[in-house]
Amino acid sequence: MNQDQVFTDWKEREALAEAMVPLIGSLHREKNVETSVYGRVLNKRSVIDILKAHRYVRQVEGNELSVFETLPVLQAVDKLDVRNAHVDIGKLAAKFANSGAADLEGFLKEEMADAIGAETCSGTDVVLFGFGRIGRLLARLMIEKTGGGQSLRLKAIVVRKGNATNDLEKRASLLRRDSVHGSFKGTITIDEENNTITANGNVIQVIFADAPDAVDYTAYGINDAVVIDNTGKWRDEAGLSLHLKSKGVSRVVLTAPGKGVKNIVMGVNDGDITSDDTILSAASCTTNAITPVLKAVYDQFGIENGHVETVHAYTNDQNLIDNYHKGDRRGRAAGLNMVITETGAAKAVSKALPAMEGKLTGNAIRVPTPNVSMAILNLNLEKETDKEELNSYLREAALFGPMQKQIDYSNSPEAVSTDFVGSRAAGVVDALATIANGKRCVLYVWYDNEFGYSCQVVRMVQKMVQCTLPAYPKSV
Incomplete structure (x- = not known):
């Protein structure tokens, strides 16, 4: 190819990636569908991010995946009314190409039969007890995932009252800017009168407290909540059980190794999680x-x-x-x-x-x-x-x-x-x-x-409340 042909090809790929953006967004908002390319999440990503995700495939498969191959998959997923699923359009495109099948829609119907018209699981209230490095990344992840209004809903953060008069603004600023992970992708506003931070439409109550059993969450409209304790201060069953004494709390997750409680590593022993578990540790x-x-x-x-x-x-x-x-x-x-x-x-x-x-x-x-x-x-x-x-x-x-x-x-x-x-x-x-x-x-x-671990914590909470999105194609 000469230079003009290369640039023309690039513009065509860019146009197809641009066509993907509204489809990815509507699937997420309206049908609670997360999309990815070989594990690289596409939700709320730019056109260049989408193209780079396709380019990554050459590292692991030897050949670059093209948006010419994945856009038809995305369009078919939308047409088939797939709901409440994590769909890897890259792997599905590759599997379809290797299957020898001629009918993409028929292939996807068979591949994702369980997800077509699937019922929506109810949302679960989440409280972050502590708002340090892990707490703020957990907040970013949950805010990112609430496009469809399902799964985990971050309702509050609990922190100790600082000495600064502009405490709320400082908390919001730390969520907005991060020296390692970059700027928050979206908008953040504060309401000092009501002590809330609103991030991408998610209204988050900021509660000041010093002890796990000192909050009545029902007073803030929070019920049957999962409290994620990321302070590291309470690590045994006795200390973590204090959270359960607060009204509105039903389960507790610790973001550190726990003593006398199950330590769960997602992908390894998450099968040990039962509906009776009220306290779990996400290990280190x-x-x-x-x-x-x-x-x-x-x-x-x-x-x-x-x-x-x-x-x-x-x-x-x-x-x-x-x-x-x-x-x-x-x-x-x-x-x-x-x-x-x-x-x-x-x-x-x-x-x-x-x-x-x-x-x-x-x-x-x-x-x-x-x-x-x-x-x-x-x-x-x-x-x-x-x-x-x-x-x-x-x-x-x-x-x-x-x-x-x-x-x-x-x-x-x-x-x-x-x-x-x-x-x-x-x-x-x-x-x-x-x-x-x-x-x-x-x-x-x-x-x-920090971030990889936070993703594991979110996966564990999703498994705990039984709202993990089934992934397609299914693992071998």
Whole structure:
């Protein structure tokens, strides 16, 4: 192609992507349908974002996916009245092409029969107890997902009253601007008289309280709510049970490892969630990052034992400059030092994956980056393998397996930590770094320890209240 032809082709693709935007939006608002291309979410994305999502496919499939292939799928999904589903138009387009079928609409009717005209699940009130790094990202995610008015409805945040006279504006400003994750995609206004923040039409009550049992949520029209405690202050059953004493609360989720409660890693042991559970823990970001990959490897090759080394971004628990800290080494300046510290993630894996009990050791190194971490899994396997076989298996697990929302896959030779900011996967296998020889392997797993973990928390709450959107095509 000459330059003019290349540019003409680009303009045609751009026009098709522009045609996708209103379809994606109406499906989300009117039918509660989320759309994606090979796991890259398209809801509320720009034309360029849509084209980049298609371009990404060449990394994992070898060939770039075209909007010429996916737009007809999107149009057919809309025509068939698909409702309350997560639809990966990229994977459906590829599956249709490989099926040899001639009738796209007939293919999709059979593929998504359960979603055509599906009933809507009722919305669930959610309260964020605490509004720190994880709390604000959870807010962004839930606001993003309320286009159809279903699923999780963020009704309130609970914080301690600050000393500033413009406390509400400061809370809103932290939601509006983020040094790592960028600006909030939408509009935010505040109502100081009623103590509310309105984000993209979602009216969020701001409640000031110091204790979990000190709020009457029904006074704000909140009932049967899930409280997501992201303060980290109460971590055992006794402390978390205090939330249940507040009127309007029926369930509690902890965004940290819990003691005496179920620790859930979505994709691994979420089958342990029952309708009787009122308190659950979403474990830690590192446990969420490594456990799905470990389960995938264990299921195929077996694991005799291993060591997990976490290279972790610094957190608010560390000191900005050298100062007293009750923990060893964490008192030294976080922005200047690599800091060796402990991690309970290796031992915590067995809470979600009992087969790993006593098989893993672990340590952590905090490094001077604000977000995105890496886990290095040094494993002794029960079966022999090599790099090509192991990577091929993990690629399939990431694209088509039951843990495809938890495991992602990268084979970019230029990928560095900032490239994974905003990743929705619990962990991303860096295929080019994989080492495998006989019964020994080393895997490198990137993870956005803030956003990727927050996505796991939202998935867990959706499973808890039974409003997880079924995904199409169905995993193998």
